[in-house]
Amino acid sequence: MKIEILRIGQRLVRDDRVTTHVALVSRAFGASRILMYDANPEIKDTISKVNKIWGSNFEVEIIENWKDVIRKKKKESFKIIHLTMYGENINDIQDALRDEEKILIVVGAEKVPKEVYDMSDYNVAIGNQPHSEISALAILLDRVLVGNQFKISHPNAKREIVPSKKGKKVMDKTID
Ligand code: SAM
Numbered sequence: 001m002k003i004e005i006l007r008i009g010q011r012l013v014r015d016d017r018v019t020t021h022v023a024l025v026s027r028a029f030g031a032s033r034i035l036m037y038d039a040n041p042e043i044k045d046t047i048s049k050v051n052k053i054w055g056s057n058f059e060v061e062i063i064e065n066w067k068d069v070i071r072k073k074k075k076e077s078f079k080i081i082h083l084t085m086y087g088e089n090i091n092d093i094q095d096a097l098r099d100e101e102k103i104l105i106v107v108g109a110e111k112v113p114k115e116v117y118d119m120s121d122y123n124v125a126i127g128n129q130p131h132s133e134i135s136a137l138a139i140l141l142d143r144v145l146v147g148n149q150f151k152i153s154h155p156n157a158k159r160e161i162v163p164s165k166k167g168k169k170v171m172d173k174t175i176d
Helices: 016-028 041-054 066-075 090-098 114-119 133-145
Strands: 002-008 033-036 059-062 079-089 102-108 122-125 159-161 170-172
Touching: 002 016, 002 066, 002 133, 016 033, 016 041, 016 133, 041 059, 041 159, 066 079, 066 102, 066 114, 079 090, 079 114, 079 133, 090 122, 090 133, 102 133
Parallel strands: 002 033, 002 102, 033 059, 079 102, 079 122
Antiparallel strands: 159 170
């Protein structure tokens, strides 16, 4: 499944840390790209450094206009999934989401414009209580990929963790 993330909202500058974490979750949980406003160039640098060390070709794309992005993705046959506490319960909709081939997941930074609800194919709630875009995104991706996102190894990694009961084991992949 091809997965991309669209982060929208006015509060992105104040929410730099949250935006960085949304990008990190997207990368680590199986998405291939995040599209967002030019919140803070450091976010792009942070992700690029993580890619270099831990692998993956995860991309950060800076956008001007979220409506144009949604329209373009629809033309490319992406289904639009908007994460909102007002949406349909994830427990009821997860089977349908798993059958999709390309999805664009929209997460907000604050109150989201009404048009997003109308333009989306699915408005999905991770429970109907307010919480966080980071947790909502992580749970959605886990429900859709059912844990398989943790089985893939990331290409071009310099370091890879060897899971262990105690301590930290890290393999240096630059040494033969
Ligand atoms: N009142 C806002 C709203 O209209 O959804 C909450 C904003 S919340 C701080 C930021 C983002 O987190 C939301 O735009 C949504 O994408 C996500 N989010 C928060 N709680 C959620 C939930 N229960 N289910 C799905 N997404 C949620």
